[in-house]
Structure formats: C-alpha cells, structure tokens
Amino acid sequence: xxxxxxxxxxxxxxxxxxxxxxxxxxxxxxxxxxxxxxxxxxxxxxxxxxxxxxxxxxxxxxxxxxxxxxxxxxxxxxxxxxxxxxxxxxxxxxxxxxxxxxxxxxxxxxxxxxxxxxxxxxxxxxxxxxxxxxxxxxxxxxxxxxxxxxxxxxxxxxxxxxxxxxxxxxxxxxxxxxxxxxxxxxxxxxxxxxxxxxxxxxxxxxxxxxxxxxxxxxxxxxxxxxxxxxxxxxxxxxxxxxx
Numbered sequence: 001x002x003x004x005x006x007x008x009x010x011x012x013x014x015x016x017x018x019x020x021x022x023x024x025x026x027x028x029x030x031x032x033x034x035x036x037x038x039x040x041x042x043x044x045x046x047x048x049x050x051x052x053x054x055x056x057x058x059x060x061x062x063x064x065x066x067x068x069x070x071x072x073x074x075x076x077x078x079x080x081x082x083x084x085x086x087x088x089x090x091x092x093x094x095x096x097x098x099x100x101x102x103x104x105x106x107x108x109x110x111x112x113x114x115x116x117x118x119x120x121x122x123x124x125x126x127x128x129x130x131x132x133x134x135x136x137x138x139x140x141x142x143x144x145x146x147x148x149x150x151x152x153x154x155x156x157x158x159x160x161x162x163x164x165x166x167x168x169x170x171x172x173x174x175x176x177x178x179x180x181x182x183x184x185x186x187x188x189x190x191x192x193x194x195x196x197x198x199x200x201x202x203x204x205x206x207x208x209x210x211x212x213x214x215x216x217x218x219x220x221x222x223x224x225x226x227x228x229x230x231x232x233x234x235x236x237x238x239x240x241x242x243x
Contacts (some may be wrong), residue, residue, distance in 0.1 A: 028052045029233030031076050034226065041156070041176065043226065045234055046076050051098040053227050054181055055082055061154040064090045064109075065173055065181040067102030074105070077135065089153050091145075091160070093183025095120055095137055096127075099230065108141070112151075114162065115144045117169025125168065127203070145171065162170040163215060165208020166197055172215060180219060180227040186212050188232040 028050050030159060034043045038187075044055040048068020056063045064087055067073070077084055089110045092100055094117055119125040121137040145160045152158075159174040166184040173181045185208065187195040194212060199205045219227065219237075228234040 027233065028231060031079060033080060033235060034236070036226070043179065044080050044082065045228065046073075046080070048073065048102065048129060049098065051230050052228065052233060053099070053102070053230070054234075055080075055087075056156060056175060056179075057082070057086075058154050058156050060086060061088045062086045063088065063153060063156060063158070064106075065175075065228070066091075066093055066099040066183065067105070069098050070102030070105055073102050078096075091158060091171075091173055092117070093172065093181070093185075093230070095168045096167070096184070099183065100137065103137075103139075107139075110230075111139055111142045112145050112160070113142060114160070114169030114171045116162075116164065117167060117171070118144070119166060120169070127167070144189065145211070147171070161208050161215070161218065163208075163211040165204050165206075165211050166202050168203065168209070170208075172211075174218065174222065174224075177222060178223045179228070180215070180222075180223060181228040182215060185215060186229070188229050189236055190235070192235060192237070 015117050021105060028047050029045050029052055031047045032045055034045055036043060043058040046053050046068060047054060051068050053064060053066035053068045062082060066089060074084065084105060087106050087109050089112065090106060091112045098186045108227045120127060131242045147160055150157055157176050161172045161174060163172040170183060170185065172183060172185055184197050186197055189195065194216060196209060196212060202208050225237055226234060227237065
C-alpha cells in the first residue's frame with residue numbers, strides 16, 4: 001500500500017476517535033423514570049429528539065425543567081404515566097427552541113425564567129450574529145426568577161443558579177438540595193467527567209467555563225446525587241465528578 005494510503009487510514013482513525021468521543025457526550029437518554037433511593041419524590045427523564053428535559057412529581061403536582069421541542073410530548077407523558085394537566089410550574093434553563101418549544105402544551109402553567117434571558121425574546125440581543133432565532137415569548141404567567149433565592153412548590157425546593165455563557169441568562173436548578181439540572185452548561189461523560197459545551201453554539205464560552213467551575217463546586221459541596229443534562233443524559237452519582 002502506498003504511504004498516502006497509510007496516512008489516510010491513520011487520519012480516518014483519528015477522526016473516528018474524536019467524533020466518537022464527541023457523540024458519546026451528545027446523546028440524549030431515552031424517556032424513563034429515574035430510580036431514586038428516596039420515595040417522597042419522582043423524577044422522570046423525557047426525550048424530545050436529541051434533548052432531554054425533566055419532570056418532577058410530588059403528590060398531585062408536576063414541575064418541569066425545560067419542555068423539549070414539544071414534538072411527541074403527549075405520547076411521552078402517556079408512556080410514563082404523567083398527566084399534562086398536572087404540570088403547574090415550568091423552569092426554563094434558557095429559551096432555545098429545543099428547551100422551550102413545548103410551552104405551547106401548558107398554557108396555564110407558571111413559567112420561570114431568568115430576567116437576563118428575556119433579552120433573547122424581545123429582539124434586543126441576537127442569538128447568533130444577524131440571527132434572532134426566536135419569536136417573542138410573552139405569557140401572562142411568566143415569572144422572573146430571583147437568582148440564588150430558593151422557591152418551594154408543593155414541598156419541592158428549587159434553587160435557581162445563574163450559569164451564563166451558552167446564553168446570557170442560562171440557569172441551572174438545584175432541586176431539594178440534591179438534584180442538579182444543568183441544561184446546556186456542560187457535556188457529561190458516563191464516567192462523570194465534565195466537558196465544556198460546544199463553542200460554536202455558545203454566546204460566550206469563556207463565561208460558560210466559569211459557570212462550569214461554579215457548578216463543579218456546588219456538586220462537590222452539596223454531594224449532588226443526580227446530574228441531569230440536556231444533551232448528555234443524566235448521571236446518578238455514585239462516584240466523584242472528575243475534571
């Protein structure tokens with residue numbers, strides 16, 4: 001075989017390894033109930049295409065972290081035994097369409113969003129250069145979050161944590177001081193290794209890297225039991241998070 005052939009094979013193998021590593025951290029988990037040790041709370045992972053969002057059920061109320069695109073949402077709820085009309089509150093990590101598109105299914109639910117993220121819906125800040133991406137998101141039941149101020153809904157505590165970078169108002173949520181939902185703040189390997197999110201879709205990667213470090217500290221300090229991401233599935237922590 002000519003030397004160019006060997007070179008092409010080596011290059012191909014390198015590309016496959018790099019691409020495979022990327023794909024392994026950008027694969028949504030299937031829709032499923034997450035098995036927790038405590039029995040006072042139920043958490044469900046839902047798959048809306050290549051994105052995960054989460055339902056938290058306590059008694060007769062359901063809280064959502066994001067909504068996915070909204071496609072096949074009703075069938076996903078039915079599959080997991082969830083009732084759409086029980087959703088009382090929705091917490092958005094940010095308003096990219098793959099995270100907020102399903103809002104149309106919940107016209108009566110309260111929607112919580114960072115005040116810093118509202119600039120993405122009124123046209124004052126473009127998602128990408130010369131590209132708005134969103135229509136106006138304006139509902140009478142939209143509520144501006146107070147960052148780092150805990151809310152309690154039906155006995156469930158939710159702490160909004162500012163995690164800007166992917167978008168200006170990107171927010172992570174710590175539920176019941178144990179379960180962390182991170183949206184598009186980082187990618188996550190099954191080993192627990194945290195990786196930066198894709199630079200090409202970040203608005204400010206340097207700020208996002210700082211957000212990553214802050215969430216790592218919270219994970220360690222709080223001994224977080226579950227990390228739920230949007231594009232890397234979720235991780236039930238039995239070991240430690242690695243750098």
